[in-house]
Amino acid sequence: MKTDEIRKAVLEAIASIAPDADVRAIRPGEPLRQQVDLDSMDWLNFVSALHERLAVDIPESDYARLATLDSLVAYLGERRAKKAARPRRAAMQASAPPPTATHLIRGAPVTVRPIRPDDAPMEADFVRHLSEDARYMRFMASMLELPEAKLKYLTEVDQVRHVALVATVEREGKTVEVGVARYIVDPKGTGCEFAIAIDDEWQGSGIAGVLMHALMGVARRRGLATMEGIVLASNVRMLRFTRQLGFRAERDPGDPGTLRVVMALR
DSSP: HHHHHHHHHHHHHHHHHHHSSSEEEOOOBHHHHHHHOHHHHHHHHHHHHHHHHOOOOGGGGGGGGGGGHHHHHHHHHHHHHHHHHHHHHHHHHHHHHOOEEEEEETTOOOEEEEOGGGGGGHHHHHHHHHHHHHHHHSSSOOOSSHHHHHHHHHHHHHSSEEEEEEEEEEETEEEEEEEEEEEEEESSSSSEEEEEEEGGGGTTTSSHHHHHHHHHHHHHHHTEEEEEEEEEETTTTHHHHHHHTOEEEEEEEEEETEEEEEEEOO
């Protein structure tokens, strides 16, 4: 809304509260309430009328900034501009890439960051060094090496509909993956399905919780309503872990060997 439009709305609000006032005679740089006879109740009604016409909240602490017509119009312009900027800031935050953070775990710095395409060799090495049980719990299949297509799928992600966070440590001058968590947004765009894998040596270290909290934070900032995952019924540790995070477990009537864990994000 342009300044002239705001000024017109203000004058119309004054006319609605003080119909006998000559709004054309108001001097814009001089005290407004001295020119227009507005008692305390009239003033509150005037502020309410401005809120209705311009959709702007005016806290009592700001009343001093409404002394003149010019200052009132300038103030309302600022408030409307800030209100318009909030959705843009929210949209920017929602579309921003997942952040990078460093945590001290077991006395070692652990970096949690978005996975990158050039992490493919590190991801392959990570899966290769998982125990057979860990690989089965994650992929629900026995495999030693990831097929090239699967490796590409896991590392070349858009970080929008497919978000993947990797946890790494430095070991003998080499970056080593110790955990990874990811989610895929569902077709409706309202929820997502997650998966997580942790290196056997780092089980019970707390890195799983760090990864999941980071992943859930991204999902919440993106406005997703739910997060869910498929867990083998025999994976007692994972079921306990998700329960601690706030997920509820639901049995799949069509597959007694798995459970679906679900959590509301808002």
